[in-house]
Amino acid sequence: MKHVLFLLLLPLALLAPLLPASASAEPLKAQQLTPQVWLLEGLSALGSRENRNFISNAGLIIGPEGVVLVDALGSPALARELLALIKTLSDKPLTHVILTHYHADHVYGLQVLKAAGAQIIAHAAAREYLQSDTAALRLQASIEQGLVEPGTRLVPADRWIDKETSLEAAGLSLQLIPVGPAHTPEDLAVWLASEQLIFSGDLVFRGRVPFVGQADSRRWIASLDRLLTRPARIVVPGHGPASRDALHDLLQTRDYLAYLRATMGRAARDMTPFDEAYAATDWSRYAKLPLFQQANRMNAYNTYLLMEQERD
Secondary structure: OHHHHHHHHHHHHHHHHHOOHHHOOOOOOOEEOOOOEEEEOOOOOOOOOOOOOOOOOEEEEEOOOOEEEEOOOOOHHHHHHHHHHHHHHOOOOEEEEEOOOOOHHHHOOHHHHHHOOOEEEEEOOHHHHHOOHHHHHHHHHHHHOOOOOOOOOOOOOOEEEOOOEEEEEOOEEEEEEEOOOOOOOOOEEEEEHHHOEEEEEEEEEOOOOOOOOOOOHHHHHHHHHHHOOOOOOEEEEEEOOOEOOHHHHHHHHHHHHHHHHHHHHHHHHOOOOHHHHHHHOOOOOOOOOOOHHHHHHHHHHHHHHHHHHHHO
16 A cells, blocks of 8 residues: 555645745745744645755744754755755744654755754654655655755664653753554644644645645544643644634634545545446535645545545
8 A cells, every 4th residue: 555655645746846936945035933932834736846845834933942843845956945044033043843744845954953053853753754765755856856965864763752841951941742553653733822723834824735645644633632731822733824714714724624534534435436436426615725736636646545444
């Protein structure tokens, strides 16, 4: 099953070089969300040479003793630019990088940030992925396509966690909440209670169709239900703008996943061929979202396979 799903992911990589140069080579900009938190919002696009693989979000939390970064962006070049940007916002050092998960667009900047002295923290379930052929092949493809520079490497965490953890870092009090397996086995949310703000990673996508990939969508929905118990005013998703309507945006991703499971689950149960089921499904609620054409059919097919597996 994993090999089939990996093959289904390849078209996303193959499409990446086709994006126009206008997809953006603009300098990184930080949007202030609260007195302590800044957002770097990635593009709603596939990775390309032109956009330097800047397709995921990262968050800066500026504390009294240093700066904590949530996610590491999609290339060493972006990470170098990010370090320069941090110096314009604070005279404090970057002390920690917390990873919401180990997908390529969130971690390829790690080697630069580690060299700058940051401690890397991630969920222990990522170890298996880091040692996998899938991770190595994806990195090789990213280098060959020019998404990242030669010499880019996968960097393990300095500290692995496997349960909900209170973290005192840079003079800040953070709660690290394992919420996988969902989008990935190692999903990790970051709760900043003082700001009523949660970094959800790729459990939440705003303004674009989520990338489901090999996700366990049943557990993903359960994880979103868990995040809904937090009194969040602001959600910083893995992709798309920050949300100040946390309930709405958590539910939007949840509803998309539930719709995939309901429609593809019914097809799998009735043994309706996938192509027939996909053509008969009403996708109008999601069809105008960015990346619908690139991602939705793949999401539906992966969910169809998952629902067949659950049925058995």
